[in-house]
Amino acid sequence: MVTNATSLGRSGLFDWLVQRFSALVLLAWIAWVGIGIASAPEFGYPQWRALFAATPLQIFSLIAVLSLCAHAWVGMWTVTTDYLNEAHLGRAGTAIRLLIQAVCLLLTLACLLWGARIFWGSG
Amino acid sequence: MSQVLVSIYRYNPELDSKPRMQSLEVDVPGDRDLMVLDVLELAKAKDPSITYRRSCREGVCGSDGMNINGVNGLACITPLSKAAGPARKLVLRPLPGLPVVRDLVVDLSQFYEQFEKIKPWLINDEPPPAIERLQSPEERAKLDGLYECILCACCTTSCPSFWWNPDKFVGPAGLLQSYRFLADSRDAATTERLAELDDPFSVFRCRGIMNCVSVCPKGLNPTRAIGKIRNMLVEQGT
Numbered sequence: 345m346v347t348n349a350t351s352l353g354r355s356g357l358f359d360w361l362v363q364r365f366s367a368l369v370l371l372a373w374i375a376w377v378g379i380g381i382a383s384a385p386e387f388g389y390p391q392w393r394a395l396f397a398a399t400p401l402q403i404f405s406l407i408a409v410l411s412l413c414a415h416a417w418v419g420m421w422t423v424t425t426d427y428l429n430e431a432h433l434g435r436a437g438t439a440i441r442l443l444i445q446a447v448c449l450l451l452t453l454a455c456l457l458w459g460a461r462i463f464w465g466s467g
Numbered sequence: 468m469s470q471v472l473v474s475i476y477r478y479n480p481e482l483d484s485k486p487r488m489q490s491l492e493v494d495v496p497g498d499r500d501l502m503v504l505d506v507l508e509l510a511k512a513k514d515p516s517i518t519y520r521r522s523c524r525e526g527v528c529g530s531d532g533m534n535i536n537g538v539n540g541l542a543c544i545t546p547l548s549k550a551a552g553p554a555r556k557l558v559l560r561p562l563p564g565l566p567v568v569r570d571l572v573v574d575l576s577q578f579y580e581q582f583e584k585i586k587p588w589l590i591n592d593e594p595p596p597a598i599e600r601l602q603s604p605e606e607r608a609k610l611d612g613l614y615e616c617i618l619c620a621c622c623t624t625s626c627p628s629f630w631w632n633p634d635k636f637v638g639p640a641g642l643l644q645s646y647r648f649l650a651d652s653r654d655a656a657t658t659e660r661l662a663e664l665d666d667p668f669s670v671f672r673c674r675g676i677m678n679c680v681s682v683c684p685k686g687l688n689p690t691r692a693i694g695k696i697r698n699m700l701v702e703q704g705t
């Protein structure tokens with residue numbers, strides 16, 4: 345049995361469920377915001393502010409950002425273990441994979457914190 | 468008589484620095500269809516150094532899996548007319564993704580290692596009854612579409628996930644057999660079998676693109692079996 349230190353849950357089932365669940369959350373978020381935009385008779389900056397001032401959407405948006413990050417991480421982890429390995433890149437494969445995974449992790453974390461600041465910050 | 472142009476992958480790792488394609492004109496009877504294996508035999512009559520495996524010549528042993536005009540299949544039951552089409556050109560290569568031993572013969576060790584991993588035998592420690600372990604006709608019917616696999620490797624070597632992770636992803640043939648034992652009412656190791664499969668690679672590298680289904684010469688459906696294993700993992704793990 346293969347475990348893998350850099351996969352999200354170290355279980356294939358966990359990663360698989362995270363991928364499906366986060367996709368559904370993102371779909372619901374897009375629908376929520378899309379309906380919010382489409383149902384306003386006229387849409388501009390004030391309506392946009394009002395839409396996101398509602399606490400439920402603020403909370404849900406943060407969940408959506410979390411889902412996006414988890415989804416992206418599982419996806420990028422899968423792609424890196426498929427293509428950035430010794431079969432494709434020779435002996436440097438593992439080092440390159442770890443490097444790219446670290447970059448992905450940093451970007452994902454940055455995205456998460458940035459999202460939190462946008463939706464919960466005082467701005 | 469009519470002519471077929473056959474292009475064959477030639478490689479002897481001990482002598483050649485790289486593989487090459489050899490072209491041969493082969494005369495085939497004009498009044499009936501041949502199988503690809505027959506054409507290969509005719510080509511071998513012209514050049515006896517061409518190397519391939521075959522045994523039963525009727526789609527039972529699984530020895531002559533190869534890549535025929537870009538599609539994996541058994542040469543002995545693939546009609547020339549279907550493979551070569553109106554262009555009358557045959558291109559034969561070894562099964563993709565595995566080391567070549569010589570010409571159309573590949574080293575199947577990794578394929579068999581994955582098969583071994585899923586413990587392809589019945590596990591049941593209860594004392595056997597006097598005659599045999601019985602199954603109802605319904606329980607037996609669950610094994611249909613699973614037990615017929617001849618391990619020809621056509622499916623597994625057409626699967627990109629196996630190409631990229633042949634040491635970690637069990638592959639369609641192994642997983643079809645894994646489900647054959649998970650679905651067997653006489654097998655008592657379901658929990659242990661599932662625990663062995665719940666890592667990020669063994670089952671979950673399947674992306675469901677169904678290359679395996681489209682090439683299986685026995686008409687089996689590994690993707691469906693993989694889906695059933697996944698459902699069992701979800702049931703047990705949530």
Ligand code: SF4
Nearest residue numbers: 616617619620622683
């Ligand atoms: S599932 Fe089909 S293609 Fe795959 S090894 Fe078995 S018989 Fe061959």
Ligand code: SF4
Nearest residue numbers: 626673674676677679
């Ligand atoms: S369905 Fe799964 S096992 Fe079959 S070829 Fe695609 S990835 Fe491989």
Ligand code: FES
Nearest residue numbers: 522523524529543
């Ligand atoms: S020779 Fe046995 S399957 Fe083709």
